[in-house]
Amino acid sequence: MVEDRRLSVLRAIVEDYVATHEPVGSRSLVERHSLGVSPATIRNDMAALEDEGLIAQPHTSAGRVPTDQGYRVFVDRLSQVKPLSGAEKRAIGSFLDGAVDLDDVMLRSVKLLSQLTKQVALIQYPSLTRSTVRHLELVGLAPTRVLLVLIADTGRVEQRIVDASAPITDDLIGRLRARLLERVVGVRLVDVAGTVADVVEQFEALDRPAVTAIVATLLETVVERHEERVMLAGTANLAAFGEDFNGAVRPVLEALEEQMVLLRLLGESRSSDVLSVRIGHENEVEGLSATSVVTVGYSRGDEVVAQLGVVGPTRMDYPGTMGSVRAVARYVGRILTEQQ
Amino acid sequence: MVEDRRLSVLRAIVEDYVATHEPVGSRSLVERHSLGVSPATIRNDMAALEDEGLIAQPHTSAGRVPTDQGYRVFVDRLSQVKPLSGAEKRAIGSFLDGAVDLDDVMLRSVKLLSQLTKQVALIQYPSLTRSTVRHLELVGLAPTRVLLVLIADTGRVEQRIVDASAPITDDLIGRLRARLLERVVGVRLVDVAGTVADVVEQFEALDRPAVTAIVATLLETVVERHEERVMLAGTANLAAFGEDFNGAVRPVLEALEEQMVLLRLLGESRSSDVLSVRIGHENEVEGLSATSVVTVGYSRGDEVVAQLGVVGPTRMDYPGTMGSVRAVARYVGRILTEQQ
DNA sequence: CTTGGCACTCGGTCGTCGGGAGTGCCAGGC
DNA sequence: GCCTGGCACTCCCGACGACCGAGTGCCAAG
Numbered sequence: 001m002v003e004d005r006r007l008s009v010l011r012a013i014v015e016d017y018v019a020t021h022e023p024v025g026s027r028s029l030v031e032r033h034s035l036g037v038s039p040a041t042i043r044n045d046m047a048a049l050e051d052e053g054l055i056a057q058p059h060t061s062a063g064r065v066p067t068d069q070g071y072r073v074f075v076d077r078l079s080q081v082k083p084l085s086g087a088e089k090r091a092i093g094s095f096l097d098g099a100v101d102l103d104d105v106m107l108r109s110v111k112l113l114s115q116l117t118k119q120v121a122l123i124q125y126p127s128l129t130r131s132t133v134r135h136l137e138l139v140g141l142a143p144t145r146v147l148l149v150l151i152a153d154t155g156r157v158e159q160r161i162v163d164a165s166a167p168i169t170d171d172l173i174g175r176l177r178a179r180l181l182e183r184v185v186g187v188r189l190v191d192v193a194g195t196v197a198d199v200v201e202q203f204e205a206l207d208r209p210a211v212t213a214i215v216a217t218l219l220e221t222v223v224e225r226h227e228e229r230v231m232l233a234g235t236a237n238l239a240a241f242g243e244d245f246n247g248a249v250r251p252v253l254e255a256l257e258e259q260m261v262l263l264r265l266l267g268e269s270r271s272s273d274v275l276s277v278r279i280g281h282e283n284e285v286e287g288l289s290a291t292s293v294v295t296v297g298y299s300r301g302d303e304v305v306a307q308l309g310v311v312g313p314t315r316m317d318y319p320g321t322m323g324s325v326r327a328v329a330r331y332v333g334r335i336l337t338e339q340q
Numbered sequence: 341m342v343e344d345r346r347l348s349v350l351r352a353i354v355e356d357y358v359a360t361h362e363p364v365g366s367r368s369l370v371e372r373h374s375l376g377v378s379p380a381t382i383r384n385d386m387a388a389l390e391d392e393g394l395i396a397q398p399h400t401s402a403g404r405v406p407t408d409q410g411y412r413v414f415v416d417r418l419s420q421v422k423p424l425s426g427a428e429k430r431a432i433g434s435f436l437d438g439a440v441d442l443d444d445v446m447l448r449s450v451k452l453l454s455q456l457t458k459q460v461a462l463i464q465y466p467s468l469t470r471s472t473v474r475h476l477e478l479v480g481l482a483p484t485r486v487l488l489v490l491i492a493d494t495g496r497v498e499q500r501i502v503d504a505s506a507p508i509t510d511d512l513i514g515r516l517r518a519r520l521l522e523r524v525v526g527v528r529l530v531d532v533a534g535t536v537a538d539v540v541e542q543f544e545a546l547d548r549p550a551v552t553a554i555v556a557t558l559l560e561t562v563v564e565r566h567e568e569r570v571m572l573a574g575t576a577n578l579a580a581f582g583e584d585f586n587g588a589v590r591p592v593l594e595a596l597e598e599q600m601v602l603l604r605l606l607g608e609s610r611s612s613d614v615l616s617v618r619i620g621h622e623n624e625v626e627g628l629s630a631t632s633v634v635t636v637g638y639s640r641g642d643e644v645v646a647q648l649g650v651v652g653p654t655r656m657d658y659p660g661t662m663g664s665v666r667a668v669a670r671y672v673g674r675i676l677t678e679q680q
Numbered sequence: 681c682t683t684g685g686c687a688c689t690c691g692g693t694c695g696t697c698g699g700g701a702g703t704g705c706c707a708g709g710c
Numbered sequence: 711g712c713c714t715g716g717c718a719c720t721c722c723c724g725a726c727g728a729c730c731g732a733g734t735g736c737c738a739a740g
Contacts, residue, residue: 002681025733038683043734061689061734101499139475139491149497151479151487157499159441159491235575236597239590249589250579257576342712365702378714383703401703401720 008035009045010054011078014066018315023063068280068314071292075277075318082319084327088116092331099335102126102155106231109308109332114234116324119241119312120256122295124266125229126154126305126336128222133184133192138177138214143167146214150221152189154300154336158221164213172207176214184218192222230262234310241291241313251287256311261285265293266307273297273304273329275322280314290314294321298329300336308332348375349385350394351418354406358655363403408620408654411632415617415658422659424667428456432671439675442466442495446571449648449672454574456664459652460596462635464606465569466494466645466676468562473524473532478517478554483507486554490561492529494640494676502557506549516543516551520558532562570602574650581631581653591627596651601625605633606647613637613644613669615662620654630654634661638669640676648672 012033016024026039026046035042046064049055054070057063066074084092095112099105106123113121137149144165150158179202183195196215203211235256238249255261264285279292288311295309309325352373356364366379366386375382386404389395394410397403406414424432435452439445446463453461477489484505490498519542523535536555543551575596578589595601604625619632628651635649649665 023733027733039733040683040685041681044682047735057734059689059691061732062691063733101501134481134487135477135479137475137477137489141474141493147474147491147495149477149489149491151489151499153481155487155499155501157489157497159495159497161441161495233597236590236593239593250576253576253579257573363702367702379702380714380716381712384713387704397703399721401701402722403702 005035005037006045006048007073007078008033009042010049010066010070011074013046013049013055013064014071014074014078017065018317021315023058023065025063028063066315068282071279071314071318072282075279079319081275081326082323084116084323088324089327092116092327096331096335102157105332105335107233109328110231110233113308113310113324113328114237116328117310117312117316117321118234118237119310119316119321120232120234120237121308121310122262122266123231123308123332124263124306125231126156126300128152128154128156128158128189130188130190130303130305131156132186132188136177136180136184136218138173138180140168140170140173144210146173148214148217148221150218154305160217160221162214162217164210166209166213168210172203172210176203176211180215180218189222193219228259228263230259230266232256232262237312248290252291252311255285255287261288265311266295266309273299275326276309277318277322292316292318294318294325296325296329298336299333305336345375345377346385346388347413347418348373349382350389350406350410351414353386353389353395353404354411354414354418357405358657361655363398363405365403368403406655408622411619411654411658412622415619419659421615421666422663424456424663428664429667432456432667436671436675442497445672445675447573449668450571450573453648453650453664453668454577456668457650457652457656457661458574458577458580459650459656459661460572460574460577461648461650462602462606463571463648463672464603464646465571466496466640468492468494468496468498468529470528470530470643470645471496472526472528474526476517476520476524476558478513478520480508480510480513484550486513488554488557488561490558494645498561500557500561502554504550504553506553508550512543512547512550516554520555524558529562533559568599568603568607570599570606572596572602577652588630592631592651595625595627601628605651606635606649613639615666616649617658617662632656632658634658634665636665636669638676639673645676 009029012029013024016029016032026042029042030039046055050064054067054073055064056067058065092112096105096108099108106125110121110123131152131154133150134153135151139147141147141161144163144167146162146164146168148160148162179199180196183199184192187195196218200208200211200215235253238252273296275294275296277292277294281289283289283291283293290313291311292314293309293311295307297304297307299305308329310321312321349369352369353364356369356372366382369382370379386395390404394407394413395404396407398405432452436445436448439448446465450461450463471492471494473490474493475491479487481487481501484503484507486502486504486508488500488502519539520536523539524532527535536558540548540551540555575593578592613636615634615636617632617634621629623629623631623633630653631651632654633649633651635647637644637647639645648669650661652661
């Protein structure tokens, strides 16, 4: 009973702090929430919550502020994901429809998410490794140069210029193309290495240098995790976080410019379609210890193909953010699935 | 003679202000530069420069700061582009080599430029409209869906999913592909509309809906200025500008997130390979009136195909920035040209 | 366990006050 | 005519101190 009220107090503190961005005191707490007890009682509860490490005071005798642990408890036990309003859902639908290709879907989704949440949004491209090859094309560019284009069934197109440093005739390109096509179309990318292994041997010694170069590039394209590309939007919203935590903008921007960091952020909860929330120091990425990251996987068909999410200040509106992230993930999944 | 000294004073003020970020007074000016006259004389010159609108004082009785016009004069008449050091040139070379495709070249270049200048760098993709079609591919995805891939001789690949809402057989795809190939390969993109105009007529009535949809998408792809894509890097450096002009970070970030704005920034000096410098209010883009934009065209062969440049605070190191921008543009041009 | 009372802490704001940097002007010198 | 040293003036900035108010912790009583 008492324990319950304490948690209510914690919830109230989180909500007020998120709304006002100011440490919240016992008096304003009883005024804004009908807790049915006096400020003095609240103070006792607060002292207890502080002992548990869920809230803290910036300075002696100032209001309380939730700690990372406090947010953790709030997210795990005290809040529910807030579903979007009908208007918001319609906005999502109309915003995402009309995307012309995969890049466009990614771009629109990430912009939308940043606008909905007023935070920085990220989206990872659908995984290539799990998908299959839909088509492969070789185009001669110069005597020794070939453009290799690989089209996956996710709609993703990868292109590479191969410099074979050995002459490549159009005839050779044609034969190699045909041979490769019969070996890779419909094959999962991860399996391509196996199916093309003996292709080189099937060509005359004279052609082998060129063929080897092209096949090697193909394998690179397939193996290198090119699905690990991340798109970003809403960095302007960082300035708004900054109101309070100014100066911390720089490390955040730096972290966000590093693809590797973004991948770690999204990757930590890989291949799960359950909302993941990492709060403050729970993030292992340096420079993002004052931010929280909310991510979720999105699917194509019934398989989770990548992650999307947002980065924001720890004092964010978790229920709302989680609702938006989940909703956008579902819409993206729907679009990818339909676009099969 | 006197006029000359005044300009020297202006140059000294710009250099000191850029170095220190603080208003510069008459005394420190004579100390740091061997002007051969007394502070009082400098004060007279400063008063004259102020009358001409080239410098200003933030408050009565503070040092002077260059105005946008002052920077203008500095750039036009008082400074020379600073060539890069040998080490820097080598760094550029090794950094840009090893790019695997066009996207990679763009990405590496823009990152490099942002690191060299410690500012925000932009690069525009090579213009598609001026280039020719190298290859075109149609890939059937679903009964009514086709993936259209267009490869330009710049190395640029455009992809579109076409939903014909009419069945498309593999046979039809094959015939259409062959027909289109003979009409578009080697043709300049701007001329494609002309060469494919009568293709639809050559198919049976039954196939026309599908063919029309595909050709329409092809025309869209060609006409829509898809070359107008811009890549960005170094936004973290914005935080460093912010030391002084804090709070102004937000509008800048917002402006930079808008593709249209970036295009205007780069486009204003279109198709010229002469360094363009727009200072402060000379920029028509709202929110960037406290920044300067240095851009230059880069070429493929002997034709200027797009622009690249940087955005930084008006108090930037113009000679150094201009040197870096020009150098990177030359290297990018070289790579694109070799990669013919 | 709750509550009202009370003393205490401490951050933020405001006004005051020199110090210092810098200016503009003036009169004298080259 | 231009340069220069001197001088009074302006004004920003940081330090200092006082005050106010919000908020706390503790205690004794209900």
